[in-house]
Amino acid sequence: MSSSRRDFFKKVIGTGAVVAGLPACAPDIDPSPVLDVPAPGEDGIVSLVVPRYPDLSRAGGSVTLRFPGSSGQENLLVVHPTENTYAVLSATCTHVGCPMGFDGTEAVCPCHLSKFSITGAVTNAPATVPLKVYVATYNAGTQVLNIELKSGDTTFPSVVNGTLTLTFDQFPALRDVGGVASGRPTGYGKTVFIFKLEDGTYSAVDSICTHTGCEVKLEESINGLLCPCHASTFTKKGDVTQGPATLPLKTFTVAENASGVVVTIT
Ligand code: FES
Numbered sequence: 355m356s357s358s359r360r361d362f363f364k365k366v367i368g369t370g371a372v373v374a375g376l377p378a379c380a381p382d383i384d385p386s387p388v389l390d391v392p393a394p395g396e397d398g399i400v401s402l403v404v405p406r407y408p409d410l411s412r413a414g415g416s417v418t419l420r421f422p423g424s425s426g427q428e429n430l431l432v433v434h435p436t437e438n439t440y441a442v443l444s445a446t447c448t449h450v451g452c453p454m455g456f457d458g459t460e461a462v463c464p465c466h467l468s469k470f471s472i473t474g475a476v477t478n479a480p481a482t483v484p485l486k487v488y489v490a491t492y493n494a495g496t497q498v499l500n501i502e503l504k505s506g507d508t509t510f511p512s513v514v515n516g517t518l519t520l521t522f523d524q525f526p527a528l529r530d531v532g533g534v535a536s537g538r539p540t541g542y543g544k545t546v547f548i549f550k551l552e553d554g555t556y557s558a559v560d561s562i563c564t565h566t567g568c569e570v571k572l573e574e575s576i577n578g579l580l581c582p583c584h585a586s587t588f589t590k591k592g593d594v595t596q597g598p599a600t601l602p603l604k605t606f607t608v609a610e611n612a613s614g615v616v617v618t619i620t
C-alpha cells in the first residue's frame with residue numbers, strides 16, 4: 355500500500371467513515387489527487403488549462419476538483435483516459451461515499467472496489483447507483499477543458515429567469531396527490547424533486563444530501579427520499595427522518611397556477 359493510500363485510510367478512519375470490508379487483496383488504487391479550485395461563477399462553467407496540472411495532463415491521469423464548502427458544489431473527478439479524451443464525474447462513490455480514484459480506464463473506489471465507466475455506469479459492485487456525469491468539452495488547440503456545472507437533462511425544462519415551470523400537460527402526475535416530477539434543469543445542474551403532497555400543497559426539494567453531498571433518490575417504501583451513501587432519509591418536504599444527516603434538504607418555493615407549477619430556483 356502506498357504511503358498516500360495509507361494516509362488516506364488514516365484520514366478516513368479519523369473521520370469515522372466506514373472502511374470495514376476492504377478486501378485484503380485490494381489493488382493499490384488511491385483517491386485522485388485533490389486540486390482546490392475557486393467557487394464556480396454565475397455561468398457555472400469551470401475552465402482548466404490542462405497542461406498546468408501534471409496529474410491530469412498525462413493520459414491515464416485524473417484529479418479531484420474541490421470547491422469551497424460554501425459553494426455547495428460537490429467534488430468532481432476529472433479523468434483523462436486517452437489522448438484528448440476527458441470525462442467529469444461525481445468524485446463521491448454512490449456505495450457509502452468514499453472519494454473516487456481512477457485506474458487509467460475506469461473510476462474505481464478504493465474502499466470496496468466499486469467501478470464505474472467514464473459514462474458513470476456501474477461496472478463492478480457493491481455500488482448499484484451510477485455516478486453523476488457532467489458535460490465537459492476539451493479544446494485540443496487551446497488545451498482548455500470547460501466543465502458545465504449547470505447543464506441539465508434535455509428532457510426536463512430549464513431554469514429561465516430564476517424560475518422552473520412545469521405544466522400539467524407535460525407532468526400530469528403533478529395534478530394528483532402523491533404525484534412527483536423530478537429532473538436536472540439546465541441552469542441549475544442538480545436534480546430537483548417536485549411533489550404534490552397529501553394535503554394538496556406542493557413541495558420542491560434539492561437532491562444533494564446534507565451529510566457529505568451524495569444525491570438522494572426517491573424511495574417509495576419510505577414515502578420519501580433516501581441517500582444511497584450512508585442511508586440518511588428525508589421526507590418529501592426535505593426534513594431529516596434518519597441520520598447521519600442532521601440538516602434538511604434545500605427547499606424551493608412552489609406556486610401553483612391553472613396550467614401547472616412554478617418553482618423559484620435560487
Ligand atoms: S464506498 Fe464502498 S465501493 Fe465505494
Ligand code: FES
Pocket residue numbers: 451563564565566567568581582583584585586597598599
Ligand atoms: S452523503 Fe452520507 S447519508 Fe447522504
